[in-house]
Amino acid sequence: MKVKLILGVLAIGVLSVLLLSCENEQKQKRPNILFIMADDHTSQSISAYGTIFGDIFTTPNIDRLANEGMIFNNVYCTNAICGPSRATILTGKYSHVNSYFKNESGGQFNEKQWTFIKALNDNGYQTSLFGKWHLGSEPVGFDYFKYHNNKSQQGDYYDPLYNENGKNVREEGYATTLTGDFILNWLENGRDKDKPFAALLHFKAPHRPWKPEEKYKDLFKGIEMPYPDNFNDDYKGRELTAGDTWMTMDYFNRIDMKVTAPEGLEGKELWQWKTHGNNPDEAWLPEGCKTQEEARKWKYQRYIKDYLACVKSVDDNVGRVLDYLDANGLAENTIVVYTGDQGFYLGEHGWFDKRFMYETSSKMPFIVRYPEKVAAKSQSNDIITNADFAPTLLDFANVDVPEAIQGRSFAENLQGQTPADWRKSYYYQYYEYPFWHHVQPHYGVRNERYKLIHFYYNMDVWEFYDLEKDPNEMNNAIADPAYAEIIKEMKIDIVNHQNNLCIDKSLGVMRTMTDAELGLVGGH
Numbered sequence: 001m002k003v004k005l006i007l008g009v010l011a012i013g014v015l016s017v018l019l020l021s022c023e024n025e026q027k028q029k030r031p032n033i034l035f036i037m038a039d040d041h042t043s044q045s046i047s048a049y050g051t052i053f054g055d056i057f058t059t060p061n062i063d064r065l066a067n068e069g070m071i072f073n074n075v076y077c078t079n080a081i082c083g084p085s086r087a088t089i090l091t092g093k094y095s096h097v098n099s100y101f102k103n104e105s106g107g108q109f110n111e112k113q114w115t116f117i118k119a120l121n122d123n124g125y126q127t128s129l130f131g132k133w134h135l136g137s138e139p140v141g142f143d144y145f146k147y148h149n150n151k152s153q154q155g156d157y158y159d160p161l162y163n164e165n166g167k168n169v170r171e172e173g174y175a176t177t178l179t180g181d182f183i184l185n186w187l188e189n190g191r192d193k194d195k196p197f198a199a200l201l202h203f204k205a206p207h208r209p210w211k212p213e214e215k216y217k218d219l220f221k222g223i224e225m226p227y228p229d230n231f232n233d234d235y236k237g238r239e240l241t242a243g244d245t246w247m248t249m250d251y252f253n254r255i256d257m258k259v260t261a262p263e264g265l266e267g268k269e270l271w272q273w274k275t276h277g278n279n280p281d282e283a284w285l286p287e288g289c290k291t292q293e294e295a296r297k298w299k300y301q302r303y304i305k306d307y308l309a310c311v312k313s314v315d316d317n318v319g320r321v322l323d324y325l326d327a328n329g330l331a332e333n334t335i336v337v338y339t340g341d342q343g344f345y346l347g348e349h350g351w352f353d354k355r356f357m358y359e360t361s362s363k364m365p366f367i368v369r370y371p372e373k374v375a376a377k378s379q380s381n382d383i384i385t386n387a388d389f390a391p392t393l394l395d396f397a398n399v400d401v402p403e404a405i406q407g408r409s410f411a412e413n414l415q416g417q418t419p420a421d422w423r424k425s426y427y428y429q430y431y432e433y434p435f436w437h438h439v440q441p442h443y444g445v446r447n448e449r450y451k452l453i454h455f456y457y458n459m460d461v462w463e464f465y466d467l468e469k470d471p472n473e474m475n476n477a478i479a480d481p482a483y484a485e486i487i488k489e490m491k492i493d494i495v496n497h498q499n500n501l502c503i504d505k506s507l508g509v510m511r512t513m514t515d516a517e518l519g520l521v522g523g524h
Contacts, residue, residue, distance in 0.1 A: 030397055031370065032334040033120070033198040034321070035389075037089075038314045039082060039132055039207040040354065041340035043365035045311050052226045057308050061319030062367065065338050069369030070378040070414055076426055076446070077386050080342040080354045080361045082207075083109070083134055085386055089341075090115040092390035092405035094501055095429065096513070100135065102432035107518030108136025114402060116390035117141040120198045123399045126191050131155075131179040131202035136519075138163065144190060146182050148175070148204060155204040157211035174213045176205045176310070180317030184324055196397075201321065205310040208352075209256050212309035219312060220305040227300065230472045233349040237476040238463065241455050242358075246280065246438040247351040249296035249303075253277035257286065257302050300347050307346065335370040335396060337389075348472070355439040357428045357446070357453050358473050370396070374414050382413050383448070385426050406501060424448060425490075427497035431514050433457055441514050445493050450483075452490040456507050457514055464490075 043049040047058040048066035077085050079095045087100035087109050095101035100109045118141035121127045126143050132155055133139055133147035148155030149163035160175045161168060171178050183201050191197055212219070235243030253275045254261070265273055276282050289295040318338065325331040343361040345351035354361040364386065368374055373396075387407030394401050395409040412419055425447035433441050440461075444453035449468050455461040464478040464487055477483055498505050 029333070030125075030196045031372070032196050032330060033125075033393055033397065034201060034325075034334055034336045035199070035393070036201045036203075036318060036321075036336065036338045037086075038203040038205060038311070038340050039134075040342070040344045041203075041206055041311060041314065041365060042344035042346065042360070043340075043363060044346055044348075044360070045206075045308060046365050048367070049365065052228060053308070056220070056223060056225070057312075059311065059315040061315045061322060062338055064319075064322065065336060065367045065369045066377075068371065068376050069336070069367060069374050070380055072366040072368075072380045072382075072384060074381055075339070075364045075366035075384040075386070076362050076428070077342040077364050078426070078428055079430055080356065080428075081430070081432060082341050083136075085341040086133075086135055088386050089389050090117065092116065092387050092401075092407040094387060094406055094427075094503075095431070096501075096503055097406065101513060104432055104435045105517045105519065106432070111137040111140040114404075115141055116394055117198065117200070119394055119399050120397060123397070124195060125397065126195050126197045127199070128183070128186055128191070128197065129200045129202070130182045130186070131175075131200075132204045132207075133202070138166070144186060147202075154207065157204065157209075160204075174313065176203055176213065176313040176317055179203055180320050183321060187321075187324060187328075198393075198397075203314050203317070205314050206307050210303065210306035210310050212306055213313045216309040216312050219309045223305075225301055225304045225308075227297075228346065228348045230474060231300070231347050231350055233474065235349075240459055240461055241440055241442075241463065242349060242356070244438065244440070245351070246278075246436070247345065247353045247355075249299040249347075249350060249352075250283035250292065251277055251437070252299045252303060252352070254284075257299060258306070259286070296350070303352060304346060332371050335368065335393070337393075338365065338367045340365050353437050355430055355432070355437060357430065357442060357444050357451070359451075359467070359471070362428060362446075368414060370414070375416060378416060380413055380418075382410065382418050383423055383426050383446075384410055384413070425493055425497070427494070427501060428453075429503070429510075431510070433514050441510065443494070443498075443510075445490055445497060447490070447493070450486060450490060452487060452494065454494070457511055462487075 044051055046062050048063040048071055078088055081103055083103045084095045084101050087098045091098040091113060100106060117127050121141045127141060129139050129142050129145040129147055131147060134153045139145045144165060146162050146164045148160055149168055150156060150161050155175055157175050159172050161170050183199060255274045261270060261273055277284055283292060285295050286298050289298050325334055342354050343363045344354050345360055348360045388410050391401045391405050391407050391409040392411050395411040425445045427445055429443040431441050440455040441457040442453050442455040451465045451467060453463045462478045463476045464483060465473045466477060
C-alpha cells in the first residue's frame with residue numbers, strides 16, 4: 001500500500017514537473033512583437049507596393065519585409081486620421097467606442113481602457129514605446145516609453161522633446177534616427193532577455209512639415225518627379241465633397257515649402273507670413289511662378305521630394321533594426337509589422353493629407369514578417385481593418401481576447417488559410433470638420449469591388465464607385481441605373497454594419513460628435 005502511495009506521489013510530481021516544463025517552454029516560444037508604424041506613410045511610397053517613381057526612389061528595407069513575409073493589399077483604416085487610428089489599433093474598437101474620434105478638439109485618449117499592450121504586459125511581455133504617441137495622455141501598460149512630448153505631441157524633426165518614463169528630456173539630432181537609436185539601445189541594454197518583448201516603434205516621419213535628414217536634403221536635386229494620373233482632377237460629379245476641401249497644392253503654407261521669410265518680420269506678423277496658405281483664398285505664388293497652375297506644380301515638386309526624403313530615413317532605420325534582429329538571433333521568433341496610421345495623398349486628386357474614405361487615404365500599407373508561421377513572398381487580398389491588429393497579435397501571443405473587441409484575428413489569414421466566413425466588406429466613418437482640411441464627415445462601406453459613401457453633416461450626398469472600372473475614384477456613379485440594385489444592397493449593408501458595431505444611426509448624434517469641443521490635443 002505504501003509503495004503504491006509513494007509511486008502515486010512520484011507520478012504526480014513527475015507530471016507536475018512535465019506540465020510546468022511544457023508551460024515554460026510555451027512561454028519561451030511566444031513570439032516577440034515589433035510593431036513599426038510611420039506617421040502618414042502611404043503604400044504608394046513603398047516600392048514593394050509599386051510606385052510611380054521607379055528607380056528614382058526605393059525602400060529596400062521595407063521591401064525586405066515584404067520579400068520575407070506577407071504583403072497585404074486591402075488593409076483599411078476605419079477613420080483615416082492619426083490619433084483615432086492609433087486609438088483603434090490599441091483597443092481593437094471603432095472610434096465611437098474607444099471615444100477618440102477626432103484630433104481637433106477631440107480631447108485625449110482614455111488611458112484607463114483596455115489595450116492590447118496592457119494585455120501583453122499582464123501576461124509576461126516586456127512592453128516599450130518609442131517615437132510618436134500623439135494621443136494626449138501618458139502611455140499606460142509600458143515598462144518603458146520615450147515619446148514626442150511637445151505641446152501637441154506631434155513632435156519635432158530636429159532636437160525633439162521626449163517624455164522618458166515620466167520625465168521630459170530634449171535630445172539633439174534628427175527624430176527618425178534618434179527613434180532608431182532608442183529602440184536599439186533598449187533591445188541591447190534595457191530589456192530582460194529571458195522574456196518576450198512587444199515594442200511599438202512609431203516614427204514621426206513622414207508627417208507634415210516634411211523636414212528631411214540633412215544628408216537627404218538634396219536627394220532629388222535636379223530631378224522632376226512624376227505626377228499621379230489624376231493630379232489635375234476637376235472634381236466633376238463630386239463638387240460638394242472632393243471639390244470643397246482645403247487639401248490641394250494651394251493650401252501648402254510657407255513652412256511646408258521651406259521658404260525663407262523676408263527680413264524684418266517678427267512675432268505675429270512673421271507667423272502669419274509663414275502659415276499663409278492654410279486657409280481659403282490664401283493661395284500664393286512662389287517666386288518665378290506666374291500662374292496658379294505653375295505654382296501647384298512647383299509646390300508639388302517641393303512637397304514630394306521632402307516627403308520621400310523623410311521616408312528614406314525611415315527605411316534606413318527599419319534596416320538598422322532588422323539587422324539587429326538578425327545579428328542577435330531574434331528574427332525567426334519575432335513578428336515584425338510595418339504599417340502607416342492611414343494612407344496619404346501624394347498629389348492624387350491634386351491633394352496632400354488624408355481623411356476621406358477614398359482608397360488613397362483609407363488604405364494602409366501593411367506588411368508582416370514572422371518566419372516561423374508566415375510564408376515568404378506571400379500576399380493577401382482579404383479585407384482587414386485596423387481594429388483587427390490587436391486581436392491578431394494577442395492570438396499569436398496566446399493571450400485571451402476580450403469579447404468587447406470589435407476587430408477579429410486574422411492569424412489564419414496570415415498563414416494562408418482565410419476562414420470561409422471572413423468579412424466581405426468593412427465600415428468606415430470620419431467625424432472631424434471643418435478643421436483642418438474641410439473634409440465633410442461621412443460614413444460608408446467598401447466590399448471587394450464597390451464603395452458607397454454618405455456625406456451627412458450639412459448635406460445629404462451619396463457617392464458610389466466601381467473600383468474595378470474606376471480605381472482612381474473619378475466617376476461618381478450614384479445615379480447610374482446599372483448600379484441601382486447594388487447600391488440598394490450596399491445601403492442595407494451599411495445598416496447591418498452600424499447595428500453590429502452598435503453605432504447610433506441618428507444623424508443628429510453623429511453631428512453632435514463632430515461639433516463636440518473636448519479639448520485640443522492632436523491638431524492636424
